[in-house]
Amino acid sequence: MSGDLSRLLNAVGLLGIGTVLALAFIDQIWFRDLPCPLCILQRVGFFAAGFGIALNIIFGPKPSHYGVAIIGAVGGAAIAMRQILIHIVPGTGSYGNPVFGLHLYTWAFIAFVVIVVGCAIMLLDDRQFSRAEPMSVRLKPLPLSALLLFLVLAVANIFSTIALCGAGFCPDEPKDYILFQSSP
Amino acid sequence: MMSLPFVLFACGLGAAWMRQRGVAMGFWVVGLVTMLVLFRVHVTEVLSIQL
Numbered sequence: 001m002s003g004d005l006s007r008l009l010n011a012v013g014l015l016g017i018g019t020v021l022a023l024a025f026i027d028q029i030w031f032r033d034l035p036c037p038l039c040i041l042q043r044v045g046f047f048a049a050g051f052g053i054a055l056n057i058i059f060g061p062k063p064s065h066y067g068v069a070i071i072g073a074v075g076g077a078a079i080a081m082r083q084i085l086i087h088i089v090p091g092t093g094s095y096g097n098p099v100f101g102l103h104l105y106t107w108a109f110i111a112f113v114v115i116v117v118g119c120a121i122m123l124l125d126d127r128q129f130s131r132a133e134p135m136s137v138r139l140k141p142l143p144l145s146a147l148l149l150f151l152v153l154a155v156a157n158i159f160s161t162i163a164l165c166g167a168g169f170c171p172d173e174p175k176d177y178i179l180f181q182s183s184p
Numbered sequence: 185m186m187s188l189p190f191v192l193f194a195c196g197l198g199a200a201w202m203r204q205r206g207v208a209m210g211f212w213v214v215g216l217v218t219m220l221v222l223f224r225v226h227v228t229e230v231l232s233i234q235l
Contacts, residue, residue: 021210037226040186044219047193051212058200068212075216079223092232146203154194161187169225170186 003060007126007128010056011143013118017050020111022133024104033096033104034174038083040161042108045076046081046159049115058144061128066119073119077112080105132157189218 001009021043035043041116052069056062083105087094094103102110122128132154141146164170171178196211 037186037222041223041226042221042234044189044193044215044222047190048219051193051196051215054197055200055205058203059205061234070210072212075219075223078232082223082227085233089233140191151194151197151201152191152207154197157190157195158187161190165186168185169194 001125001128002130006061006125007057007143009122010053010061011140011146013115014050014057014146014150017046017053017115017140018146018153019110020108021046021153021157022149025098025160026151027097027099027104028160031097034164034171034176036083036172036174037096037170038079039095039105040164040170041079041159042076042105043084045072045079045108045112047150047154048072048075049112052119054147054150057139057147061122063123064128066123069119070116070182073112073115077109077116080109080112084109186222189222192218200215 024035024039024043028035043127049069049072051072052065055065059065062110063180083095087103096104099107161170163177164174166178192211192215196208196215199211200208
């Protein structure tokens with residue numbers, strides 16, 4: 001696999017992560033399914049994992065970048081698993097609306113596993129690491145779009161989380177945006 | 185407080201965009217540690233799983 005093909009596949013992967021984060025935003029804004037603290041931390045996990053993939057796109061593929069993605073995904077998976085276990089016993093309720101029969105934290109866990117497996121598969125091909133990539137290489141439209149989407153979503157999550165939680169910790173079950181609540 | 189990891193990762197992406205790989209990796213490490221600390225803060229109860 002050439003470095004260019006690897007960059008392209010990484011761009012597709014980053015677009016996938018961006019799509020997951022964008023869908024979470026649509027669920028939050030359109031369906032008013034406000035994220036709990038663990039839900040927000042799972043979004044953080046997607047950014048931690050996607051960061052490694054973004055590094056692959058910008059600097060060229062390196063094993064350390066895949067390591068960054070895998071560590072981020074494992075951290076996110078641990079958070080998603082914690083939330084699954086909170087609700088795994090029948091009668092302990094759930095959080096948020098199910099999508100295709102599974103809650104978002106279950107989908108998040110599956111997505112994190114897919115990221116780990118995807119990175120492991122990409123690491124199998126050593127040829128992508130053989131050629132040193134020039135630092136001034138210009139990005140093609142798809143990788144550039146994936147990076148821009150990822151950056152925009154990171155900034156959007158900053159404002160969304162501040163609006164939802166203010167400067168402190170988030171409530172366990174948020175009912176409204178703290179920033180937009182009128183003071184009594 | 186909960187937005188801090190997003191801020192750190194966004195700064196890291198900005199550093200990567202400016203071709204500062206070491207700085208970007210630094211932001212990622214701090215962001216990851218922040219994520220784990222916030223996770224620890226929110227794990228306050230023992231799971232009620234009785235087998």
